[in-house]
Amino acid sequence: MSRPAILIVTPAFADANNGNWQTAQRWARFLSEDYRVTLAKSWEAGDDQAQPDLLLALHARRSAASVRAWAEKRPGKPLLLVLTGTDLYQDIQSDAAAQASLRAASALVVLNELGLRALPEGLRAKAHVCLQSCAPRQALADKPRRWLRALMVGHLREVKSPQTYFDAAKLLAGRPDIRLDHIGAALEPALGAAALALMQRCPQYRWLGALPHQQTRKRIQAAHVLVHPSRLEGGAHAVIEALCSGTPVLASRVDGNVGLLGEDYLGLFDWNDAAGLADLLRQCRDDPAMLTALRKQADARAALFHPDQEKRRLRAIVAGLLSQTTSLQEGIAP
Template sequence: MKIALITPAGRGSHAGNRATATRWARLLRDLGCRVRITAPEAAPEDCMLDGKPPDLVMALHAWRSHAAIVSCRRAFPRCPLIVVLTGTDVYRFQHSHPDAFLESLEAADALVGLHDGLDDDLPSRFLSCLHVVHQSALPLPKGAPRPSRRYLDVLVVGHLREEKDPLRAALAVRDLPADSRLRVIQLGGALDETWAQAARDEAGSNPRYRWLGDLPRWRVRRWMARARLMVISSRMEGGANVVSEACVAGLPVLASDIPGNRGLLGDDYAGYFPVADTSALRGLLRRAEVGPAFVDRLRRQVVARAALFTPAGEREALARVITACGLDA
C-alpha cells in the first residue's frame, strides 16, 4: 500500500507534528506500507509514488493542511483520506477558522484524535468516523542518569509558544523558601524572539529556572531520567506525546486541567491544576516536595497508564483506522 503522509512541520523540525509523522511512517512501514512524507504546500503530484496515485492520504492538522486536503480530495477522488486532529485544530481553529476546519473534516473518510476526550469537542455528525490513536513512547534506556540529590528537578518540555503557557512552572517557583530544592528545567526552542527573551529574562532573575533551548531527543530523555516531576501547563493540547513519554518513563506529571491532558491521564488523575493558575501549581509543587506519598501516588497513576502508549498498540490502532477506510493494513 502506498501512503502519502502530509505534515505541516518540515524535515529537521522538532515540532510534535513532525515527530508524529516520522514515527507513523516507521510504524506504517512495519505494516508493509510505502510512505512518502510531504508538506501541505506540495502539489498533488508530489503525493504520488512511482508516478501513481497513493492508495491512502493521511494529513496531520485539519487547518494547516487544509489546502493539501482539498487538492488531494479533488485529484484522487477514489483515494481514502484520513485527517488527524491536533490541539490547535480542535480548540482554536475550529472556532477562529470554521470554514476551512469543517471543509477538511467533511473531506475525510476517517478522523483521528490523539486522546480520549474529543467526543464533547467536535460536531456530533463527525463522531461516527472518529478514531483514537494513542501516541507511543519507548522506555528510558538502562543506565540513564539518576535524579539529583541536590535539586528536585521539575522538567518542562515543549516549544515556547502561547498555547503551551511555557513559563508557568518558572513563575510558580519564584520566591519559594530558601530551603526549597525545587528547580525548573525548561527544554524546547522559542517560537520567536519575544519568547526567547522572556525565557532569558526569567532565567536571569529567577535562580530556580534554567532554559536549555532546543535539545536532541537523546538529551531530552536523559533529563527525563534526572527529573522528579514534569509540568505540562498547556492551555490547549491535542494529546501531547510528552505525556506518553512521561507515563512510560514513570515520571509523575502535574498537568493543566484541559481535555487533552485528561484524555491521556484520565479523569481520576490527582495532579491537575487550573489553567494558568500559578498559585495552584505552586501548591502542588510544594506538596510534591514535602509529601513523598503524593509523588508516589502520581507515579503509580502514570505507570498504570503506560500500557496505552506502546509502539505495538499505536501500530495496531493505525491499522484499525486504515481497515475502517476499506483498505487492508
C-alpha cells in the first residue's frame, strides 16, 4: 500500500537562510519515515506533481494562495497551517488573506507555549503547540573570563529590532570587557549602514554579516549570552539553539520569546529597552551569580526542545489529521 503523500509549502527556501526554511527541512526529515514528503514554495491545482494527501503550509499570509487553492480544489483533504512570527502576531490581526487561511485550515500549529492566546478564541480548539527543536551540543566550559561575549543572531530588519542592540552597544561604549557580535544579512540597507557606522564608533561591536548555519551554531555555543531583542517572534530558532548549547539568552519580553523561555525567566527586558538590555549585560559580566542563574534556567528549559519531542508531537498531529479524514471518507465517526 502506497504511503500517504505530504506537500510542505514554505515561502522560504535554502537561499533565505532563515528559521522557516530550517523548520520545513527538519519537518520533512521527521515525516519522511512514514510519508512521501515534497517541499515546494507553492501549490496550484494544476501542478504536475502527484496530488498530495495533506498540505502542510508555513505562514498564513505568504502561503495564502496555496491555502486558498487547496481549500477550493481539494475539499475534504487535510490542511495543516503553521503560524510563524509575523503572521501570528501581525498579519492575522488585519490581513484578510491571512485570516482566510486560518479559517480554511483543518488544524493550526503555533511554535511557542503562549501562541494560542494570539488566535481568535473560536479557532483555538483546532490549534496545537509544537515546540521546535535542534540537535543538542555540549556546553563549552572554557569560555574566556577576561570579557563577556554577547551575540545577536538575526538579519538586519526592523522586526528583529537590531536598533535596540545598537543602542545597548553605545551605552556600553566604556566597557571594553563586554563585546557584542552580530550575525545576519542587511535585509534593510539602512540598518546595514548603521551597523557599519557603529563598528567605527564602538570597537567592541562587530557585525559579522550572514554566516552559514553551522558556523553560526559554533558562535552561539562559544558566546556567553545570546541576545534576542525582536519586536515579535513565533518561536525563534536562534533562542532554541542557544538553550540547547548551554548558552543563556537575554530576550525581549514578547510572547514569542516568553513562550520559549518561561514567564519567570530572569533574562527578559522590555521590548525596545536598550538601557534594560545594557543593564542585564552589565549584570552578566559583573555578577557571576547572575550568569550562573541564567545557565540553570536555560538548562532546565533545554529538554523541551529535543528533536524527539518535536518529532513525536508533529507526527501525532499529522497522523490524527489523516486518520480523521480517512474515517470521514469511510463514513465512520472519528
